[in-house]
Amino acid sequence: MSTPAQAAGDPAAVPGIAPQSEEVGLRSERVIKELAYVAIGLPLGALYAGLLLGGLVLGTLLAPIWIGLPLLLASSGVLWSCAALERRLANRLLGTRISPLPPLPAAAGGLAQRVRQRLGRRSFWRAVALLALRLPVSAIAAAVIAVGLAAAVALLVFGLRGVTGSETGYFGPFAIGPGLGVALCLLAVPVVVLTVAVAEWIGLPLRALARALLVTNLPAGAPVRETLAQSLGDRTLSIAYWLPDREAFVDERGLPVPLPEPGSDRAWTAVDYNGRRVAAIIHDARLEAGPELVQAAAAAASLALDNERLKADLRARVEELRASRVRIVEASNTARRRIERDLHDGAQQQLVALAVDLRLLRSRVGTNPEATDLIDQIETKLSTAISELQELARGIHPGILTDRGLAPALESLAARAPIAVACELSLPDRPPASVEAVAYFVVAEALTNVLKYAEAGHATIRASYDDGYVVVEMQDDGVGGADERKGTGLQGLRDRVGALEGTLSVTSPPRGGTLVSARIPARADRLVERARTKGQEFG
Amino acid sequence: MAVAASAVIVALVALALGIGWLASLHSRNTTYSYGIPLKQVDVRLSSGNAVIVGTGSSMIRVLRTDDYAFGHSARERRSLSNGTLRLTSSCPRIVVGSCSASYEIAVPETARINVRTTAGDIRLSGFRGTADVATRSGNVDVEAYCGFDLSATSRSGNVRVAAACAPQHLTVKSGSGDASAQVPPGRYRISTSAGGTEHVAGIVRDRNAPFTIDAHSAGGNVAVEGGL
Numbered sequence: 001m002s003t004p005a006q007a008a009g010d011p012a013a014v015p016g017i018a019p020q021s022e023e024v025g026l027r028s029e030r031v032i033k034e035l036a037y038v039a040i041g042l043p044l045g046a047l048y049a050g051l052l053l054g055g056l057v058l059g060t061l062l063a064p065i066w067i068g069l070p071l072l073l074a075s076s077g078v079l080w081s082c083a084a085l086e087r088r089l090a091n092r093l094l095g096t097r098i099s100p101l102p103p104l105p106a107a108a109g110g111l112a113q114r115v116r117q118r119l120g121r122r123s124f125w126r127a128v129a130l131l132a133l134r135l136p137v138s139a140i141a142a143a144v145i146a147v148g149l150a151a152a153v154a155l156l157v158f159g160l161r162g163v164t165g166s167e168t169g170y171f172g173p174f175a176i177g178p179g180l181g182v183a184l185c186l187l188a189v190p191v192v193v194l195t196v197a198v199a200e201w202i203g204l205p206l207r208a209l210a211r212a213l214l215v216t217n218l219p220a221g222a223p224v225r226e227t228l229a230q231s232l233g234d235r236t237l238s239i240a241y242w243l244p245d246r247e248a249f250v251d252e253r254g255l256p257v258p259l260p261e262p263g264s265d266r267a268w269t270a271v272d273y274n275g276r277r278v279a280a281i282i283h284d285a286r287l288e289a290g291p292e293l294v295q296a297a298a299a300a301a302s303l304a305l306d307n308e309r310l311k312a313d314l315r316a317r318v319e320e321l322r323a324s325r326v327r328i329v330e331a332s333n334t335a336r337r338r339i340e341r342d343l344h345d346g347a348q349q350q351l352v353a354l355a356v357d358l359r360l361l362r363s364r365v366g367t368n369p370e371a372t373d374l375i376d377q378i379e380t381k382l383s384t385a386i387s388e389l390q391e392l393a394r395g396i397h398p399g400i401l402t403d404r405g406l407a408p409a410l411e412s413l414a415a416r417a418p419i420a421v422a423c424e425l426s427l428p429d430r431p432p433a434s435v436e437a438v439a440y441f442v443v444a445e446a447l448t449n450v451l452k453y454a455e456a457g458h459a460t461i462r463a464s465y466d467d468g469y470v471v472v473e474m475q476d477d478g479v480g481g482a483d484e485r486k487g488t489g490l491q492g493l494r495d496r497v498g499a500l501e502g503t504l505s506v507t508s509p510p511r512g513g514t515l516v517s518a519r520i521p522a523r524a525d526r527l528v529e530r531a532r533t534k535g536q537e538f539g
Numbered sequence: 540m541a542v543a544a545s546a547v548i549v550a551l552v553a554l555a556l557g558i559g560w561l562a563s564l565h566s567r568n569t570t571y572s573y574g575i576p577l578k579q580v581d582v583r584l585s586s587g588n589a590v591i592v593g594t595g596s597s598m599i600r601v602l603r604t605d606d607y608a609f610g611h612s613a614r615e616r617r618s619l620s621n622g623t624l625r626l627t628s629s630c631p632r633i634v635v636g637s638c639s640a641s642y643e644i645a646v647p648e649t650a651r652i653n654v655r656t657t658a659g660d661i662r663l664s665g666f667r668g669t670a671d672v673a674t675r676s677g678n679v680d681v682e683a684y685c686g687f688d689l690s691a692t693s694r695s696g697n698v699r700v701a702a703a704c705a706p707q708h709l710t711v712k713s714g715s716g717d718a719s720a721q722v723p724p725g726r727y728r729i730s731t732s733a734g735g736t737e738h739v740a741g742i743v744r745d746r747n748a749p750f751t752i753d754a755h756s757a758g759g760n761v762a763v764e765g766g767l
Contacts, residue, residue, distance in 0.1 A: 168632060169632025170634065172634075187548070194545045194549055197545075197546075
């Protein structure tokens with residue numbers, strides 16, 4: 001176990017070899033803090049008693065009439081704040097290390113329901129019990145200590161007066177003279193020792209009471225993070241798991257986590273298990289619990305953290321697979337765009353130039369019928385080649401999709417279809433390029449299937465935004481009964497849609513037409529960007 | 540180790556003192572009387588109760604009860620001069636132990652009495668003379684008073700006076716306890732003040748009335764009621 005954030009080099013800090021004077025100092029400090037806790041408890045306890053009587057009791061009595069409910073609601077909030085104050089006092093003065101209290105339930109529903117939500121919590125009533133006990137417990141503790149101190153002072157005063165001969169009273173059967181005065185002064189010493197010991201012991205029940213009533217227990221099997229946050233009193237605590245293959249820390253979702261820099265308000269403590277780095281606990285640099293406690297808690301949780309690390313490793317691999325799938329699809333889209341651009345700018349332009357040259361040649365050949373016929377044949381073949389090349393380019397990646405967007409590209413697709421295809425498009429803004437490409441090819445593939453298999457007379461293309469998704473649909477009035485397993489290309493589309501965390505559904509009842517629908521997250525570009533970043537992070 | 544040794548020492552000393560105290564507890568009654576007419580009786584007690592009973596006899600009878608431990612009883616001084624009997628009882632300074640001396644005194648009902656106690660109750664009954672009784676930490680209880688002038692005071696205890704006749708001047712005072720007076724119905728000049736509640740009922744406030752009642756309490760309640 002090591003603590004990179006706090007490299008302690010003071011041998012005196014090691015338990016067991018601290019000098020005796022330092023130990024006495026620590027004990028004195030602890031006793032003084034405990035006495036302060038008791039002393040503060042007297043006025044605070046009286047205040048709590050007033051709040052309990054004036055808030056909860058009065059509110060309950062007045063609950064039958066309307067005024068009682070707001071009084072109960074307000075007083076429960078104030079009492080919960082008092083309990084939070086008690087937690088801080090117990091942590092600072094008794095060293096209880098109780099984690100922050102969870103907030104009261106957020107306001108929801110009617111007044112009576114909100115009161116029920118708050119007053120129905122077991123933790124609330126435990127805190128109320130602590131507040132109610134604060135005054136009597138503090139009073140008893142103060143009385144016990146006060147009696148001891150008063151006895152010691154009295155013995156000392158009477159003893160000194162006896163020594164000086166100014167005392168004429170009796171201690172039991174004996175008249176107080178110089179001899180008995182010395183004895184009384186000496187007797188004051190064990191009384192003081194005993195009183196100090198009692199003051200030290202009083203901290204034990206006080207600590208036990210605060211812990212019993214203020215610690216909000218976690219259910220069995222709670223996550224390791226929650227357990228550590230509870231025991232260390234830091235709700236902001238997070239855990240980063242070490243993946244040795246990648247030499248990186250990741251969170252529980254498998255996403256990379258940067259460790260806090262030295263000097264920031266966050267610190268981290270490494271957790272090792274069987275000599276292996278397992279995880280890092282990232283916590284508040286000003287944690288009330290000391291570094292020793294963080295290390296002790298980390299050591300206790302190291303096995304559980306190792307198990308969590310394995311899960312995080314698995315999630316990281318899943319996350320990486322998903323990112324790689326997105327990258328593959330995106331690379332495919334990029335390649336398609338490049339090939340389309342190459343065909344458009346290269347081969348197609350060459351063929352168009354060749355057609356122009358042929359027209360020039362025919363004007364020069366004049367009236368030679370054999371040559372003219374030959375040129376006409378070549379022109380026809382060339383025109384066919386250009387059309388086929390354009391169709392090929394469109395199939396790879398239509399230029400209109402890149403230049404003008406999804407809606408014009410879908411309208412172009414519909415216009416070229418040999419059957420009547422209607423377009424119902426509502427896309428006020430262009431979706432990200434990766435979304436446009438997937439949506440276009442879903443419709444293009446579906447339309448191809450309609451033309452090949454559906455025997456449809458009419459089809460409809462729809463595209464719109466729906467709650468953060470781009471939804472594209474292709475519906476026909478054909479024979480239906482489409483089966484993905486028969487190689488209709490739908491599985492490939494499903495994979496491409498799934499890569500962007502979208503969904504594809506096919507509804508094709510026999511003789512009921514076919515509806516192909518894809519829902520793609522409109523902000524899938526973030527996913528693509530994250531996948532690119534992740535690819536760079538993990539090399 | 541030091542704590543254990545200290546605990547043993549303190550426990551042994553406490554045990555020895557406790558056993559010694561129980562073994563030496565003692566109670567002793569003493570009676571005496573004066574058969575001469577007296578005009579005034581002054582009583583001063585440091586610890587113990589005082590019970591004064593008015594009688595029609597001219598004799599004074601005293602019953603003194605001493606309770607003490609470790610052999611340290613209260614010391615009494617008596618003096619008689621010019622028709623005034625002075626009784627003074629005081630315990631020695633005792634750090635660990637106990638000492639008290641209580642008195643029951645039967646006095647002529649018309650004599651003037653003056654009683655002071657430090658830690659003890661004062662009870663006065665069937666008295667018809669002028670009385671001034673005061674205690675520091677005990678209660679004062681006066682029954683069937685039928686005299687002219689009565690002053691009853693306690694610093695921290697309750698003061699209760701029940702007068703069978705309308706006193707010409709009645710003072711009931713308490714520092715932190717309650718002060719209450721019960722007098723025959725009639726017209727009274729009344730002065731009251733209280734840290735708690737004030738309650739006056741059954742009598743008529745009259746600035747020109749011949750009878751005066753002063754009832755005050757700094758921290759307690761005050762009640763003045765008419766009717767017997």
